[in-house]
Amino acid sequence: MxxxxxxxxxxxxxxxxxxxxxxxxxxxxxxxxxxxxxxxxxxxxxxxxxxxxxxxxxxxxxxxxxxxxxxxxxxxxxxxxxxxxxxxxxxxxxxxxxxxxxxxxxxxxxxxxxxxxxxxxxxxxxxxxxxxxxxxxxxxxxxxxxxxxxxxxxxxxxxxxxxxxxxxxxxxxxxxxxxxxxxxxxxxxxxxxxxxxxxxxxxxxxxxxxxxxxxxxxxxxxxxxxxxxxxxxxxxxTPSSLKAPDRRCLRLRVNLIPGVEKPEIPQICRHHTLVGRRLHLLIDETDAGDAIQWARASIEHGIAEEYALGAATLEDVYIRLIGRDDALEMMVDRRGDA
Amino acid sequence: MSSSAIEMSTSSLGPMMKRRGLVHWLRSYALLVEWEARSLRLLLPLAIVAQILLGAGLAIGFGFLMGEIPTIEAQFLATGVTVISMITVGLVLVPQIVSQRKYAGIYDYMWSLPVPRTSSVAASLTVNSFIALPGMVLALLVASWRFDLSLQISPLVVPAALLTLVSAASVGFALAHAISNPLLTNLVTNVLLFVILLYSPINFPPDRLPGWLASLHHGLPFQHAANVMRAGLTEGLATHAGESFAILAGWAAAAWIITAWVVGRRP
Missing domain, CATH: 3.40.50.300 (P-loop containing nucleotide triphosphate hydrolases)
Structure with a gap:
C-alpha cells in the first residue's frame, strides 16, 4: 500500500x-x-x-x-x-x-x-x-x-x-x-x-x-x-513499473557542438533521441565503458562538448512510448531549459 | 506554519454535499456579485466616467445638432439620451467584457465552480447594469438643464430603468456567448451602436421613420425601452406603456432563455 x-x-x-x-x-x-x-x-x-x-x-x-x-x-x-x-x-x-x-x-x-x-x-x-x-x-x-x-x-x-x-x-x-x-x-x-x-x-x-x-x-x-x-x-x-523494461539500462546524454551533423550512432545504442543539441542514447549498463569511450571520442573529434551518464529515467520511457523526438522537445521547451 | 496545522484543518472539512435549490442559488449569486464587483474594480471608475461623458455628451451634442427645439422634441431628446446611455452598456460594454473573458479562457474556470450558471450570469448582469446608473442620471440632469425642462418623475421610472438595463444587458450577454469569434462580436456591437444612435426611434417618435422600419422597430426593444422610460419621466408623452413593458419583458425573457441555454450547454 x-x-x-x-x-x-x-x-x-x-x-x-x-x-x-x-x-x-x-x-x-x-x-x-x-x-x-x-x-x-x-x-x-x-x-x-x-x-x-x-x-x-x-x-x-x-x-x-x-x-x-x-x-x-x-x-x-x-x-x-x-x-x-x-x-x-x-x-x-x-x-x-x-x-x-x-x-x-x-x-x-x-x-x-x-x-x-x-x-x-x-x-x-x-x-x-x-x-x-x-x-x-x-x-x-x-x-x-x-x-x-x-x-x-x-x-x-x-x-x-x-x-x-x-x-x-x-x-x-x-x-x-x-x-x-x-x-x-x-x-x-x-x-x-x-x-x-x-x-x-x-x-x-x-x-x-x-x-x-x-x-x-x-x-x-x-x-x-x-x-x-x-x-x-x-x-x-507506477513510475517504477513503467521503467521496468529499461531497468538495466543507462542513459548517455551528449551535448553536441552547435552546427555539427548528428554523429553516427554506435551499435551498443538501443534507442536514441536528438532534442536540439542534446543527444540521448539508451544503452545497456554492461556497455557503459564502450559508451564513455564513444562519448570521449566525440569530444576529441570536435563533435561534442560534454557528456553525462546516468540511470534511465521516466523521460526515456516517455520518449520511447510516444515514439517521437518532438514529445521531449515540447517538454524541454516548456521547462525553459533547452 | 507547521504541516500538522494544515492536516488538522483539512480533516475537519465537511464532505461535499449536494447543494441545490433557491437558497443555494441566492447564496451563489451574492458571492458572485461580490466577485464581479471586485473583478471590475479596476474598470469600474473608468466605465462610470465614460458612461457619464457619453450620457452628458449626447445631451449636449444633440443640442448642437438640433439647435433650439420645441418642448416635445426636447422631452424626447432628454429621455432618449438616458435610454441610449443605458442600452450602450448592455449592448456594447457587456458583450465586449464577455468576449474578452471568453478569449482569455476565464469561463473554463468560472463554469467549473459549484454554482448555478444562471446565478453567475445574473451576478454579472447586476454589476454591469450598475455601471449604467450614474451616466443615466447625469444624462437626464444635463439634458433637463440644457433644454430647460421640468420632468414629471413617477415611481414607474424604477421598473422602467431596471427592465431596460436588464433586457439590454441580457441581449448583450446572449450575443457575446452565442457568437464564438470575439472580433465578430465587436463588429456586431459597433453596428448595433450605429443603428441605436441613428435609426432607432429613441430620440424621436417612430412615425418619422419609413413605414417598414417603424413596423420593424415595433418588434425590437429600443423604442419600447424609450417609451417605458418616458412613462416614468414625463406626463402624456408615452403611449401604450403597458404594451411596451410587455414587449421589453419579452425581450429580456427571450435573452435570458438563450443565455441560460448557451451557458448551460455542454458541447
Whole structure:
C-alpha cells in the first residue's frame, strides 16, 4: 500500500474526514468534436482514493479534453465517468461539487488579492468564512506566498499566479483536485513546496489528477501515471513499473557542438533521441565503458562538448512510448531549459 | 506554519454535499456579485466616467445638432439620451467584457465552480447594469438643464430603468456567448451602436421613420425601452406603456432563455 493510501485510511477514523471519497473511474471514454476530430478514443483509467495520478502526454494528445469531460465542461461522445459512485456524465452539476480545477488558462484574479479570491472560492465551495480564512492562511504560509497575499492579481508574476490558482483549487477540496500544469513558470524553490502540498492533499485522502509535461518532477511525486497520445492511453502504471523494461539500462546524454551533423550512432545504442543539441542514447549498463569511450571520442573529434551518464529515467520511457523526438522537445521547451 | 496545522484543518472539512435549490442559488449569486464587483474594480471608475461623458455628451451634442427645439422634441431628446446611455452598456460594454473573458479562457474556470450558471450570469448582469446608473442620471440632469425642462418623475421610472438595463444587458450577454469569434462580436456591437444612435426611434417618435422600419422597430426593444422610460419621466408623452413593458419583458425573457441555454450547454 502506498504512503498516500496508508495515510488516507488513518484519516478515515477522524470525524468528517474526506478519506474514502475520491475514486474516479473512467470507462471507454471517447470524445469526437463536431469537426470530426477524435480527441479521446476509448480511454479507461481509475484513480483511487488519495492517489496522486499523473497524466502525461504531448500537446494535442487529448489531456485537456479528458479533464474537461470529467469536470462537466464537455459532453463525452460515449463512455462513462463516475466519481464516488456518481455518474458525472449524467450529472455534471455534481461533478462541479466534487471536483476542483486549476485550468491552464487565465484565472479571474486580476482585480482581487490572493486572500480575497481564495476566501471567495472557499465560501463558494461551501466553507464557512472563518475556516476558509484559516485554511487559506495556512496554505499561503506553506507556499511562502505571504509577501503577495494582499497584492492584486494583476501585479503577480506568472509563477505566483499559478500558485494562487493551486490555492484556489485546494483551499476547500472535495473528492478530486485536477491540476493542469500547476508548476508552469513556478520557481524551483516554490515548485518543491508545491509538490509537498500536492502530496499532502493525497495524504489527506483527496485524489489528485495531475496533468503535466514535467516528466521528471512527476516521476518523483505521483503514485501512478498514464501516458496519453493521439487520444489513447498507451501506458499506465507506477513510475517504477513503467521503467521496468529499461531497468538495466543507462542513459548517455551528449551535448553536441552547435552546427555539427548528428554523429553516427554506435551499435551498443538501443534507442536514441536528438532534442536540439542534446543527444540521448539508451544503452545497456554492461556497455557503459564502450559508451564513455564513444562519448570521449566525440569530444576529441570536435563533435561534442560534454557528456553525462546516468540511470534511465521516466523521460526515456516517455520518449520511447510516444515514439517521437518532438514529445521531449515540447517538454524541454516548456521547462525553459533547452 | 507547521504541516500538522494544515492536516488538522483539512480533516475537519465537511464532505461535499449536494447543494441545490433557491437558497443555494441566492447564496451563489451574492458571492458572485461580490466577485464581479471586485473583478471590475479596476474598470469600474473608468466605465462610470465614460458612461457619464457619453450620457452628458449626447445631451449636449444633440443640442448642437438640433439647435433650439420645441418642448416635445426636447422631452424626447432628454429621455432618449438616458435610454441610449443605458442600452450602450448592455449592448456594447457587456458583450465586449464577455468576449474578452471568453478569449482569455476565464469561463473554463468560472463554469467549473459549484454554482448555478444562471446565478453567475445574473451576478454579472447586476454589476454591469450598475455601471449604467450614474451616466443615466447625469444624462437626464444635463439634458433637463440644457433644454430647460421640468420632468414629471413617477415611481414607474424604477421598473422602467431596471427592465431596460436588464433586457439590454441580457441581449448583450446572449450575443457575446452565442457568437464564438470575439472580433465578430465587436463588429456586431459597433453596428448595433450605429443603428441605436441613428435609426432607432429613441430620440424621436417612430412615425418619422419609413413605414417598414417603424413596423420593424415595433418588434425590437429600443423604442419600447424609450417609451417605458418616458412613462416614468414625463406626463402624456408615452403611449401604450403597458404594451411596451410587455414587449421589453419579452425581450429580456427571450435573452435570458438563450443565455441560460448557451451557458448551460455542454458541447
Amino acid at each position: 502506498s504512503v498516500a493510501r496508508q495515510s488516507a485510511s488513518q484519516h478515515a477514523s477522524q470525524p468528517h474526514s474526506l478519506a474514502g471519497a475520491g475514486t474516479l473511474s473512467v470507462r471507454e471514454l471517447s470524445k469526437r468534436y463536431p469537426g470530426g476530430l477524435l480527441a479521446n478514443d476509448g480511454i479507461t483509467l481509475e484513480i483511487r482514493s488519495g492517489e496522486v495520478f499523473g497524466l502525461l502526454g504531448p500537446n494535442g494528445a487529448g489531456k485537456t479534453t479528458l479533464v474537461k469531460q470529467i469536470i462537466g465542461l464537455l459532453r463525452p461522445t460515449s463512455g462513462q465517468i463516475s466519481l464516488d459512485g456518481y455518474d458525472l456524465v449524467r450529472d455534471p452539476a455534481q461533478a462541479r461539487q466534487l471536483v476542483t480545477y486549476l485550468p491552464q488558462s487565465s484565472l479571474p484574479i486580476d482585480s482581487l488579492t490572493l486572500r480575497q479570491v481564495v476566501g471567495l472560492v472557499g465560501r463558494i465551495r461551501g466553507g464557512d468564512r472563518a475556516m476558509v480564512h484559516r485554511r487559506a492562511t495556512e496554505m499561503i504560509e506553506a507556499l511562502e506566498l505571504v509577501p503577495w497575499a494582499d497584492s492584486l492579481g494583476i501585479k503577480l508574476s506568472g509563477g505566483v499566479k499559478r500558485l494562487v490558482g493551486f490555492v484556489m483549487a485546494s483551499v476547500w477540496p472535495a473528492s478530486l483536485v485536477i491540476l493542469d500544469e500547476p508548476t508552469n513558470d513556478v520557481d524551483p524553490l516554490r515548485r518543491r513546496l508545491l509538490w509537498q502540498q500536492i502530496r499532502r492533499l493525497g495524504r489527506q485522502g483527496v485524489s489528485v489528477l495531475l496533468v503535466t509535461h514535467n516528466v521528471l518532477e512527476a516521476e518523483q511525486s505521483v503514485d501512478r501515471l498514464a501516458v496519453i497520445d493521439e487520444g489513447r492511453i498507451i501506458a499506465q502504471g
